[in-house]
Structure formats: structure tokens, C-alpha cells
Amino acid sequence: MSGKRKTTRVVLRLDNFGASAPALQAIAQLARAMEAELAARLVEDNRLLAALAFNAQPSADEASDASARHAERRLRALIESIATQSELAWSFDIVRCAGVMAAECTLHADDLLALALPEIERAMDVLREEISNGLARTSGVLLMPHAQPARNRPVVGMITDEAGLSRTVASCADLSASLRLPLSFVVVDDRDLFARVRAAAASHWSEAGAVALHAVPTAQLDILAAHVRSLRPKLVVWAPPPSWLKELLARPRLLREIGAPILLLGMESPSDKAA
Amino acid sequence: MSGAPSRPARLPASALRRRCDPASLGFGSTEELEPFDGLIGxxxxxxxxxxxxxxxxxxxxxxxxxxxxxxxxxxxxxxxxxxxxxxxxxRDWIYVFNFAKPNQPRAIALPNGRAGALKAALDHVIDELLTSVPAVFDSDEYQTRRHALEEDARERQEKAFEALNERARTQHIAFLRTPTGFTFAPLVDGQVMKPEAFSALAEAERKAINLRIETLQKELSALLESVPRWERERRAKVRELDASFASVAVKAAMHEVSEAFADLPDIAAHLDAVTQDMIRRAGLFRAVAAAKGEETAPGTGIPDLVSDDEPRFRRYRVNLLVSNGSxxxxxxxxxxxxxxxxxxxxxxxxxxxxxxxxxxxxxxxxxxxxxxxxxxxxxxxxxxxxxxxxxxxxxxxxxxxxxxxxxxxxxxxxxxxxxxxxxxxxxxxxxxxxxxxxxxxxxxxxxxxxxxxxxxxxxEDAAEWTDATAISLARLIATIAKREHLRPLSARAVARVIEEQSRDIEDTKRLSLHVSPLADLLREADFWAREAGHAIVDNVDVERAIEARERRQDRAPKLVQESIARGIVLIDTAGAKVGQINGLSVLTLGGYSFGKPSRITARVRVGSGQVIDIEREVELSGPLHSKGVLILSAFLSARYALDRPPSLHASLVFEQSYGGVDGDSASSAELYALLSALADVPIRQCFAVTGSVNQRGEVQAIGGVNHKIEGFFDVCRARGLDASHSVLIPSSNMQHLMLRADVVEAVAAGRFHIFPVTTIDEGIELLTGTPAGERGADGQFPEGTINRRIEERLVAFAEARRRYGMASDASDTGAR
The missing domain is CATH 3.40.50.300 (P-loop containing nucleotide triphosphate hydrolases)
Incomplete structure (x- = not known):
């Protein structure tokens, strides 16, 4: 991303529960737009292996192992097919660790963690941990919903405060240009902030067509999310400040309020954080 | 037989054709006539x-x-x-979809002219809904409510699982998802307890953990069982939401048409059913619009939302079966x-x-x-x-x-x-x-x-020829001419056409009402008038049309004439011969009729009273002809040698006839030939004869008299008319004479003659030049008469038969 450290890998966290093909294709498309490698990591949760010992079925271990191998083959073939179609550099590895520890096992500062969300999340606490860990260790977390929005929709940047402005505008501009999509910004209603967004957009945007700026007279996340959804975005980019991130993680439903893929950007450079 | 036979007088030319006087029609050309919209007769x-x-x-x-x-x-x-x-x-009739029984379309009647409006209105509604339904479902309001609904459903599940997870955690039990479902495992220090560690626990502790897990599993089962029900509830709510939004769009689109047809209960009921079905199936409009949304009408750039005939929308359309609006x-x-x-x-x-x-x-x-x-x-x-x-x-x-x-x-x-x-x-x-x-x-x-x-x-095929019917026919001719954009006809032309209508049915007292050939004649006359540069169709044009039509069809009669002229078909028109006469017949080919003379001969000898019809013997005669020959036998038996057994053997034949013969119009000719043979008196061959005969010797009317006369006339004219050539016709056929102009002219000039006869005696006198003779008070015919000679011959035959004791034809030895 311009002016920023380049994302080298989009790490796609997979598990044996699978993921929807449209979501995976959308992630691959984004990886291509970022000129990053698609690094698929199949996490085999150690906790499950332990828990299966309590299963009443005597052959559960064997069945579970066979099932895992089958899921692995299927996912590998799917990723290979999608990556080949997208002419994308790709890798596929199996990571064995406790689920919540996967981030530590697999992620680097220049990575972008991609999570394909199930239609109904039944392990919300796990998701919260993964988002938190991802934002702490990578340049961002991409939350890809089960269903994909239609084509030719805009990339929408959510600007909620000064801190995330520059990164959000830059990322949005890059992705919008790469994906050849319109660009819009939804800005929390603050005159100065709005002016800065306008200036930042002007400096980053060199493509044909205007950038749409929408001021929303509220600082409530759900109202903001509803406004973003009304734009039917193809992708939402947001660098949430800590307070908002806390709210988001407390109410993961807000992720779906937007009704589109969300790229959550870390507030600071991961390398800075590491330092 | 009563009274002496009178010698028939030849017919004057004026009796051979009924003329229509143009002056009697009372107009100059058909342009002056009012159209005729009635019927004649x-x-x-x-x-x-x-x-x-x-x-x-x-x-x-x-x-x-x-x-x-x-x-x-x-x-x-x-x-x-x-x-x-x-x-x-x-009334108008339409078929509409039967929403209750789809394979039994409903037929509904509407006041005339309203079915078309209904059809157009419903077509318009479909087009409108293709735009408005997607728009309604695309609205923020719908999207928001749909999203909220979906989210409520998801949140309900997520919360339930999260609550279960939380309860498990408080009991130090891990709630884990596996590819095959959910499972619980005991936790120790936040980690799943290893099986060996679990085994090492005291029995009571293990039981307690197992009990907790069992309780949680029951809760999980209950939760999982609820999920499908929640999903059903979600779908029902989505349907309800969709229906409420679709209802807005559909009712708005249907409002106008429902109002317009509210006075028709059947239509109103159908429109209600259409409305409800459209609401239920609103997704169809969204799907079709989405599929067609990218397509545009050629050259317009306008989205082609007007479905040509999208089969899934047909249930809402109207099949306009009958419209009587106009x-x-x-x-x-x-x-x-x-x-x-x-x-x-x-x-x-x-x-x-x-x-x-x-x-x-x-x-x-x-x-x-x-x-x-x-x-x-x-x-x-x-x-x-x-x-x-x-x-x-x-x-x-x-x-x-x-x-x-x-x-x-x-x-x-x-x-x-x-x-x-x-x-x-x-x-x-x-x-x-x-x-x-x-x-x-x-x-x-x-x-x-x-x-x-x-x-x-x-x-009726014909109407009586009166002045009134002639005028009516003239107006009909004028009407046809106008309708067909033909030239007007002069009074002379109309008169000629009227005469042709009479000739068409061979009846001087009636006019043919066959309009089709009449119209054809008018068209052809108009053609010849145009060729001749005439502004109106005159009688010469009509005449030419008639001649042209005759010429187009006269190949067969010409061949017959030629055969006779070349002596291939033997017909004598001069001299006199015993037992030979010229009969007349009519041939009809493809609707065209023409007369043809035929030689009929008779031979007699002693026999057992049989008159042999050779045509019948070889099965070339029809029943009417056979009947005519049997009548001859009856006539002979009843008139001559009444006190003697019939002892005649006669044979009759149509010479050179290779096809069939039917009808009794030649029976008088056959009788004349037979009488000539019996009397041994020759018949003058300049005569031709037509007419049927009954047992009393009366000559009866026949059909086709004009064609028959004209057929013989043509043969004679080819050989040269010498004022002797004549035709005998039944007197009762005089009213049918509508002869060609050339025949009439020849008669007027005395070069051809037509004699009407009433009885056989009149005819035989003309043909032989010998009196027929009438039985006297002594019961005998006068000496030198035809009848006397015949009777004497028959008596001679009877005597000969008695003398020789002939019993059957097999031993016949007599001669003519």
C-alpha cells in the first residue's frame, strides 16, 4: 500500500469446517490486488484432538483423522484452483496448535490475516480472540462474510477519528485503483475531520472519477454501520480506534451490520508495535 | 290412336330463340341502374x-x-x-389461469370491448412490476428490515451458543466445535484435560464431571433441535416481510385495473387471485428483472424489461379468445x-x-x-x-x-x-x-x-323470364359490374347476357340464376371491351366473350365433326335408307356440352317377339336407355297384329358407339328405324331425330335439345346445307329452343328446318314421306300406309312362325 509497508502475504486461516468458495475467491482477488502471496494455513486444533478422547465412539480417532485428511485434500485443491485462476502466488500448510494460538504460530508483521466467516458464528469467543491477535500481530484483519456483494460496488473507507485517517485513505485508494472500483468515504460528522479526509483523498486519488464523501452525524457505531451498508460496498476499510475496537469485539454482530467484507487496519504499524 | 296425324309445320326462325329487346329494359347503360341487393325469384x-x-x-x-x-x-x-x-x-370471452386448478383454465365473459382493455392492463402491470418490485426490494427500508430480521435470527443462535459456552466454561467444561458436530471436554487450567489425567481423577469427581457434561449435552441437544425451528421462523418472517413489501408494489400496480373492472364480479375475483399470487411470487419479478437487467432493447439503450413472453408470467396474462369490441x-x-x-x-x-x-x-x-x-x-x-x-x-x-x-x-x-x-x-x-x-x-x-x-x-336455379325479372337481372348485372370494377354495360349487352342466361338453362320461359358463370361472362366481356377500346361493354363484346368461351372448349366437338366429315364416323345426311336414322345425343365433358349425331339402325326377322337392344346385350346401355327400348316393344305389341302372337325378332344398335349410351331421348329415333325396317320403307337421311316415346306413341320432351340441333346443324353445314336438312324435336321442347344465331339464320333463310312432332305417326310421315295411316272402321290400316305395311309384315312373320312351328329363337330361319 502506498506510503506504507507492503503486505507480503494474505494469510488465510482455514479449519476443517471449510469455507465458502465465493469468500475464498474474494480473498484471492484482494490478495492479487495487493500483489501479495495467498498463504493458506489449515489450523488443526489440538484441543479438539484432546476432547475427542471423551467421545464415546471407540474409532473416533481414526475417523477424525480420516476426516481431517479428507478436508485437507479438499481445501488444498480448492485453494490451488482459486489461486491458479487468479494467477496468484500461493502456499498451503497445515498448522497444528490450539486454535487461539494459531496467530502466534503463523503470523508476521507484514501479513494480512484473512478470516472467512461462517454464516452463523457458533464460537464467537474464538473469533474475538483471532481478531484481537490478528490486529496485534499483522497489518490488518480481513473479515470475509459467507455471501459476497454484487460487483461494481464501491470500496468504502470508514473514518472515525484522526488516528486512522491516513492509513485508511491510502489503503482505500490503493485497493480501489487495483480493483477498479469506485471509492467512497463515510466520515463521522466532524468538520475538521471531513476536511482532512477530503485533502487526504485528493492527495492519494489519481484515478478517473470523483471520490464520494459522506458525513454521518453520529458517533454511534451501529448507525455508522447502517450508513455504510446503505452504500452497498464491495469492501469496507476501517482502522478502528481502541475504544471502537472494544465495542466491535463485544458486539461482533456489528461486523455483519455492514453486510460486506471488512478490512480492519491496525492503528499502528505492526513493526512499530513490535519495537 | 285418335284422329289422323297432322303434318307438322316447320318452325319459323322466330320460334327458335327468345330475344330480349334492349328497348324493353328501359336504360342506356348499367350506370343508370340502382344496385340490386335483393334476390330474384x-x-x-x-x-x-x-x-x-x-x-x-x-x-x-x-x-x-x-x-x-x-x-x-x-x-x-x-x-x-x-x-x-x-x-x-x-360478449367478449377470455381464458385466464385457474389458480385453484391449473390444468382447468377459466373462461370468463366480459361486456364486449372490455377484454382487450383487461389484457392490455395486465400486460402493463407485468411490465410495471418488473421495474417496481425489484425497486421495492432494493430500497433501503427493505434492505434494513431484511438485514435486521436476518441478524435477529443469527443473533438468536449465536447468543444461545454463546450462553451454552459460557455455562460450560463456568463449570470448567470446554465447548468445542468439531467437523462432525459439537463436543464437551473437561478443562483444567484453561486447557482441555488429557484423558490420562481424567482417568486419574477420583471416581466421584469423574462422575461429577460426566454428569455436568451430560447435562450440557442435553442442553446442546435441545439447542440444536431448536435451530431448525428458528430457521423456519426466520423464513416465515422473511416471507412475511417480502409479502408486505411486494404487496405495496403489486397493489399499487393492480389498483387501476382492479378499479376499472370492479363492476365485473368474475374479473374482480380473478384479479384478487392474480394479486395474491403476484405477492406470493414476487421473487419471480426480481429474478426475471435481474436476468434481463443487463440486456437492452436493440438500438435504444433502454433496459429491455418488457418481457416478450416470459413463460413464468403467463399465468397473469389474459388469453383474449374473442373480442367483439369493434x-x-x-x-x-x-x-x-x-x-x-x-x-x-x-x-x-x-x-x-x-x-x-x-x-x-x-x-x-x-x-x-x-x-x-x-x-x-x-x-x-x-x-x-x-x-x-x-x-x-x-x-x-x-x-x-x-x-x-x-x-x-x-x-x-x-x-x-x-x-x-x-x-x-x-x-x-x-x-x-x-x-x-x-x-x-x-x-x-x-x-x-x-x-x-x-x-x-x-x-331456385332459375326464375321465370318476365319483364320484371329481366330488369332485376339487369340490375344484378349492374351491381356485379360495379363491384368488380368492370365497365358499364349497354342495354344491348345486357339483353344479350339475359338471353345467354336463358340459353344456359335451355328454357325460353326462365332465366338462370347462376351468378358465378354470369359474373365470368361479364368479366370476359369487359376484357374484350377493353381490348377493343370500348368505354362501355356492348353486345359485340358479350358475343365475343361467348364465342371465345365456346372456342376454348370446342376441341372435342371439332374432333367429332372432323371424324364425321372424313367418313370415319358414318353419318348420312342425304339419300334414304331402310331401318337407318340419325339420332342425336349430347356429350358432356368437363361441364361443357355439345350435340353429336349417331347412326341408329334396326334389323327385323321372324322371331318370338323380342326386340334386342344390342347396347344392352353388351352392357353398354344405361337403365333409362334399356327402358326406352322396352317401351318400343310394348308400343309394337299394343298397336300391330293384335290377334297374332308376337313373332318379331328385331335388333337395334347405335352404330360406332364405343362408350355407354343412356337416357331415353333416342327412343323415338329407334322406333322410327324399327318401323322403317318393318315397313321396308326408307328414311330420308337428311333428317335427324330426338325425343323419347311412350307406349302410346306420343313423343315426349328431352333435354339438351339446343345442343342436339346444333350438333346436327354443324355436320350438315360442313357438308353444305341444301334446304332438306331438318331435325325432328318433340313439340313440348319448343319452349326450350334458344338456338345459336347461325342456326336461326339458316332456318330464316330456309336452308335448315326444325319440325316439332307430337306423335310417332307425325314423325314417320315426315321421315319417309309416306302416310302413317289410321286404323279404319274395319280395323285395318289403309292400303299403302306405313302402318298397313308394318302390320302386314308382322302378320306374315306370325304366319311364318306358325307354319314352321318355330318354338324358340334357336330355330329361327326367317329373313327380313
Whole structure:
């Protein structure tokens, strides 16, 4: 991303529960737009292996192992097919660790963690941990919903405060240009902030067509999310400040309020954080 | 026999053709005449049509009888039109989808002219909904509410799982998802307890953990069992939401049409059903609009949202079966191709993916539908030639309702699943037009016919030739000329046409009412007038048209004439011969008739009273001819040698006749030949004879007298008319003489003669120049008469037979 450290890998966290093909294709498309490698990591949760010992079925271990191998083959073939179609550099590895520890096992500062969300999340606490860990260790977390929005929709940047402005505008501009999509910004209603967004957009945007700026007279996340959804975005980019991130993680439903893929950007450079 | 035979007088030229005086017509050209819209001499038929057209009871359909070319179709059509105009316009009929029983389309009647509006309105509604339904579902309001609804459902599940997770955690139990489902495991220090560690626990502790896990599993089971129910509830709410939004769009689109047809209960009920179905199936409009949204109408750039015929929308459309909006009164439908499908309608099918499918929009109206409330005109012959059509028509008329069914369905042959459209009540007056043979055949052979066609309108072929009918015919000629954009005709031309109408039926007292040949003659006369540069059609043009028509058809008579002229066919027109006479016959080829002389000869000898008809012996004679010959035998037996047993053996033959002979018009000629042979008196060959004879020796009228005379005239003229050539005709045929102009001229010049005869005695006197003779008080014919000679010959035969004891023909030895 311009002016920023380049994302080298989009790490796609997979598990044996699978993921929807449209979501995976959308992630691959984004990886291509970022000129990053698609690094698929199949996490085999150690906790499950332990828990299966309590299963009443005597052959559960064997069945579970066979099932895992089958899921692995299927996912590998799917990723290979999608990556080949997208002419994308790709890798596929199996990571064995406790689920919540996967981030530590697999992620680097220049990575972008991609999570394909199930239609109904039944392990919300796990998701919260993964988002938190991802934002702490990578340049961002991409939350890809089960269903994909239609084509030719805009990339929408959510600007909620000064801190995330520059990164959000830059990322949005890059992705919008790469994906050849319109660009819009939804800005929390603050005159100065709005002016800065306008200036930042002007400096980053060199493509044909205007950038749409929408001021929303509220600082409530759900109202903001509803406004973003009304734009039917193809992708939402947001660098949430800590307070908002806390709210988001407390109410993961807000992720779906937007009704589109969300790229959550870390507030600071991961390398800075590491330092 | 009573009274001495009078010598017949030759007919004057004036008696050979009835002239129509142009001056008597009272106009210069047909331009001066008012169009003729009536009928000439058809009072009986008119009365029948009037009754048939006005009688509104079942079965009073019309059968119009008459010969071809009498313009019955046109005439009856014009007449029926007057009645139809006075009748009210019938209702419109539509077929619509039956939402309760999809394979039984509903038939609904509307006041005339309103069905088209309904169809257009519903087509418009569909087009409108293709835009408005997607727009409604695309609105922020819908999207927000739908999203909230979906989120509520998701959140409900997520919260339930999270609560279970939380309860498990508080009990130090891990709630884990596996690819095959959920599982619980004991936790120690936040990690799943290893199996060996669990085994090492005290029995009571293990039991407690297992109990907790078991309780949680029960909760999980209950939760998982609830998920499908929640999903059903979610779907129901989505449906409800969709319906509420669709309802807004659909009701808005349907409002206008519902208002417009609120006065028609059946239509209002149908529109309600359409509205409800559209609301239920609103997704269809969204899907079709989405599929077509990217397409644009060629060259317009406008989204092509107007579906041509999207099959899934057909259930909302209207099949406009019959529209009487623009009608003036009741309809008059003429069906030229009365097949079953064309009569009672049909259900068409479309091939889709190799299978035949259909729906109510593919129901096609038949002519009975279109004529419902009015008149349906059919040609009886065409109707009867169409398989199953006659039965279908009768079935429909009997039941008084039109039930469309697949062909052969009623016979159980059809194997295709099809529709069963509502039958439509029928009130129609069927007018069958056919010839008399057909009428009588149906009346005798079909028991239903008389019940269904109670009115017979019998069209006359000819009308009496009076001044009034001549004027009417002249006006009809003027009407045809105007209708056909022909030149006007002069009075002379009309007079010539009128004469031709009389000649057409060979009757000086009547005029043919065959309009078709009359119209053809007028067209041809107009052609020759144009060729000649005449502004109006004159009698010369008519004459030329008649001559041209004769010339086009006279190949066969010319060949006959040529054969006679070259001596191939032996016909004597001079001299005198015993037992030989020129008979006259008429040949008809392809509707064209011409006269032909034939040599008839007779030979006699002693025998057992038989007159042998050689034609009959070789089965070349028809029954009428045979009858005529048997009458000769009866005549001879009854007149001569009454006290002697019949002892004659005679043979009669049409010389050089290689086809069949029928009719009795030559029976007088045969009798003359026989009498000549018996009397041994020669017949003058300059004569030709026609006429039938009865047992009393009276000569009776025959047909084709003009052609017969003209046929002999042509032969004689080719050889040179010498004032001796004559034709004997029955006196009763004098009224039929409408001879060609050249024949009339020859008679006027004394070069050809026509003699009317009443009896055989008159004829034989003319033919032989010998008196026939009348039986005197002594019971004998006078000496030197024909009859005396015949009787003496027959007595001689009887004597010879007695003398030689002849018992049978096998031992005959006599000679002529």
C-alpha cells in the first residue's frame, strides 16, 4: 500500500469446517490486488484432538483423522484452483496448535490475516480472540462474510477519528485503483475531520472519477454501520480506534451490520508495535 | 290412336330463340341502374332464411340448398348481415389461469370491448412490476428490515451458543466445535484435560464431571433441535416481510385495473387471485428483472424489461379468445377450412427441452367461438370432408357449449396430458351451404341432421323470364359490374347476357340464376371491351366473350365433326335408307356440352317377339336407355297384329358407339328405324331425330335439345346445307329452343328446318314421306300406309312362325 509497508502475504486461516468458495475467491482477488502471496494455513486444533478422547465412539480417532485428511485434500485443491485462476502466488500448510494460538504460530508483521466467516458464528469467543491477535500481530484483519456483494460496488473507507485517517485513505485508494472500483468515504460528522479526509483523498486519488464523501452525524457505531451498508460496498476499510475496537469485539454482530467484507487496519504499524 | 296425324309445320326462325329487346329494359347503360341487393325469384328461400335467422330456439340452424355457382354463399351472407346488424354485440370471452386448478383454465365473459382493455392492463402491470418490485426490494427500508430480521435470527443462535459456552466454561467444561458436530471436554487450567489425567481423577469427581457434561449435552441437544425451528421462523418472517413489501408494489400496480373492472364480479375475483399470487411470487419479478437487467432493447439503450413472453408470467396474462369490441352487431363468421381445430378451437403446444408443453395462453379460438352470438357459415361439402368435423359440430350444437379438447381425445386415443378449459356457452346460428344431393343424403342418413338443421332454404336455379325479372337481372348485372370494377354495360349487352342466361338453362320461359358463370361472362366481356377500346361493354363484346368461351372448349366437338366429315364416323345426311336414322345425343365433358349425331339402325326377322337392344346385350346401355327400348316393344305389341302372337325378332344398335349410351331421348329415333325396317320403307337421311316415346306413341320432351340441333346443324353445314336438312324435336321442347344465331339464320333463310312432332305417326310421315295411316272402321290400316305395311309384315312373320312351328329363337330361319 502506498506510503506504507507492503503486505507480503494474505494469510488465510482455514479449519476443517471449510469455507465458502465465493469468500475464498474474494480473498484471492484482494490478495492479487495487493500483489501479495495467498498463504493458506489449515489450523488443526489440538484441543479438539484432546476432547475427542471423551467421545464415546471407540474409532473416533481414526475417523477424525480420516476426516481431517479428507478436508485437507479438499481445501488444498480448492485453494490451488482459486489461486491458479487468479494467477496468484500461493502456499498451503497445515498448522497444528490450539486454535487461539494459531496467530502466534503463523503470523508476521507484514501479513494480512484473512478470516472467512461462517454464516452463523457458533464460537464467537474464538473469533474475538483471532481478531484481537490478528490486529496485534499483522497489518490488518480481513473479515470475509459467507455471501459476497454484487460487483461494481464501491470500496468504502470508514473514518472515525484522526488516528486512522491516513492509513485508511491510502489503503482505500490503493485497493480501489487495483480493483477498479469506485471509492467512497463515510466520515463521522466532524468538520475538521471531513476536511482532512477530503485533502487526504485528493492527495492519494489519481484515478478517473470523483471520490464520494459522506458525513454521518453520529458517533454511534451501529448507525455508522447502517450508513455504510446503505452504500452497498464491495469492501469496507476501517482502522478502528481502541475504544471502537472494544465495542466491535463485544458486539461482533456489528461486523455483519455492514453486510460486506471488512478490512480492519491496525492503528499502528505492526513493526512499530513490535519495537 | 285418335284422329289422323297432322303434318307438322316447320318452325319459323322466330320460334327458335327468345330475344330480349334492349328497348324493353328501359336504360342506356348499367350506370343508370340502382344496385340490386335483393334476390330474384327466391321467395321460398327468403322465407326460410328469415325464419331461421330470427328463430332463437335450439336446432333452428339453416341448410341452404342450391346448385353451385348460384352465389348462395354471397347472397346468404348479405342477407344474414342484415339480421346480424340488428342483433346485440355478443360478449367478449377470455381464458385466464385457474389458480385453484391449473390444468382447468377459466373462461370468463366480459361486456364486449372490455377484454382487450383487461389484457392490455395486465400486460402493463407485468411490465410495471418488473421495474417496481425489484425497486421495492432494493430500497433501503427493505434492505434494513431484511438485514435486521436476518441478524435477529443469527443473533438468536449465536447468543444461545454463546450462553451454552459460557455455562460450560463456568463449570470448567470446554465447548468445542468439531467437523462432525459439537463436543464437551473437561478443562483444567484453561486447557482441555488429557484423558490420562481424567482417568486419574477420583471416581466421584469423574462422575461429577460426566454428569455436568451430560447435562450440557442435553442442553446442546435441545439447542440444536431448536435451530431448525428458528430457521423456519426466520423464513416465515422473511416471507412475511417480502409479502408486505411486494404487496405495496403489486397493489399499487393492480389498483387501476382492479378499479376499472370492479363492476365485473368474475374479473374482480380473478384479479384478487392474480394479486395474491403476484405477492406470493414476487421473487419471480426480481429474478426475471435481474436476468434481463443487463440486456437492452436493440438500438435504444433502454433496459429491455418488457418481457416478450416470459413463460413464468403467463399465468397473469389474459388469453383474449374473442373480442367483439369493434363489431357492428352480431358476428358473421365464414369458415373456409372447417377442420375440427378451426371449428371448436384447439390447444397448441410448444416444444421445450424436447417435451411438449402448453398453458392456457395457447388455447386458440375456433370459428364457433368467434361466431358465438351470431352466425357461422360453412360449406357443407368441405365440412363433411374434414375428419371428425361434422361430429364435433353436431356434438357442440347439441350440448350448446364449446368444449375444446385435444383431437381424438374423445375417442381415448390422445396420450398427451393437456388442459381442460372451461366450456363456453354457445348460442350460434349455423348456416350450412350445400347442394341438394348432400342435403337429402344427410336428411336420410343422419338422424341428428333434421334435429339440428330444421330450416332448409332451397334456392331456385332459375326464375321465370318476365319483364320484371329481366330488369332485376339487369340490375344484378349492374351491381356485379360495379363491384368488380368492370365497365358499364349497354342495354344491348345486357339483353344479350339475359338471353345467354336463358340459353344456359335451355328454357325460353326462365332465366338462370347462376351468378358465378354470369359474373365470368361479364368479366370476359369487359376484357374484350377493353381490348377493343370500348368505354362501355356492348353486345359485340358479350358475343365475343361467348364465342371465345365456346372456342376454348370446342376441341372435342371439332374432333367429332372432323371424324364425321372424313367418313370415319358414318353419318348420312342425304339419300334414304331402310331401318337407318340419325339420332342425336349430347356429350358432356368437363361441364361443357355439345350435340353429336349417331347412326341408329334396326334389323327385323321372324322371331318370338323380342326386340334386342344390342347396347344392352353388351352392357353398354344405361337403365333409362334399356327402358326406352322396352317401351318400343310394348308400343309394337299394343298397336300391330293384335290377334297374332308376337313373332318379331328385331335388333337395334347405335352404330360406332364405343362408350355407354343412356337416357331415353333416342327412343323415338329407334322406333322410327324399327318401323322403317318393318315397313321396308326408307328414311330420308337428311333428317335427324330426338325425343323419347311412350307406349302410346306420343313423343315426349328431352333435354339438351339446343345442343342436339346444333350438333346436327354443324355436320350438315360442313357438308353444305341444301334446304332438306331438318331435325325432328318433340313439340313440348319448343319452349326450350334458344338456338345459336347461325342456326336461326339458316332456318330464316330456309336452308335448315326444325319440325316439332307430337306423335310417332307425325314423325314417320315426315321421315319417309309416306302416310302413317289410321286404323279404319274395319280395323285395318289403309292400303299403302306405313302402318298397313308394318302390320302386314308382322302378320306374315306370325304366319311364318306358325307354319314352321318355330318354338324358340334357336330355330329361327326367317329373313327380313
Amino acid at each position: 327466391q321467395e321460398r328461400a327468403l322465407e326460410a332464411i328469415d325464419l331461421g335467422a330470427r328463430m332463437d330456439k335450439a336446432g333452428f340452424n339453416l341448410f341452404v340448398l342450391g346448385t353451385r355457382g348460384s352465389a348462395r354463399h354471397y347472397t346468404v351472407g348479405a342477407l344474414v348481415e342484415r339480421y346480424a346488424e340488428a342483433l346485440p354485440k355478443p 363489431a357492428k352487431g352480431a358476428p358473421i363468421i365464414t369458415e373456409d377450412n372447417p377442420s375440427v381445430g378451426n371449428l371448436i378451437g384447439r390447444i397448441e403446444h410448444q416444444a421445450q427441452m424436447g417435451a411438449l408443453t402448453t398453458d392456457f395462453t395457447l388455447i386458440r379460438a375456433g370459428s364457433l367461438h368467434r361466431a358465438n352470438g351470431g352466425f357461422l357459415m360453412l360449406d357443407a361439402r368441405r365440412l363433411l370432408m374434414e375428419p371428425l368435423a361434422w361430429e364435433a359440430l353436431k356434438r357442440t350444437l347439441r350440448s350448446r357449449r364449446i368444449a375444446i379438447e385435444a383431437p381424438f381425445e374423445h375417442s381415448g386415443v390422445s396420450g398427451v396430458v393437456s388442459l381442460e378449459p372451461d366450456p363456453i356457452p354457445l348460442s350460434v346460428k349455423v348456416v350450412l351451404v350445400g347442394d341438394r344431393t348432400l342435403y337429402y343424403m344427410l336428411a336420410d342418413g343422419d338422424p341428428d341432421f333434421r334435429d339440428l338443421f330444421k330450416i332448409a332454404a332451397d334456392f
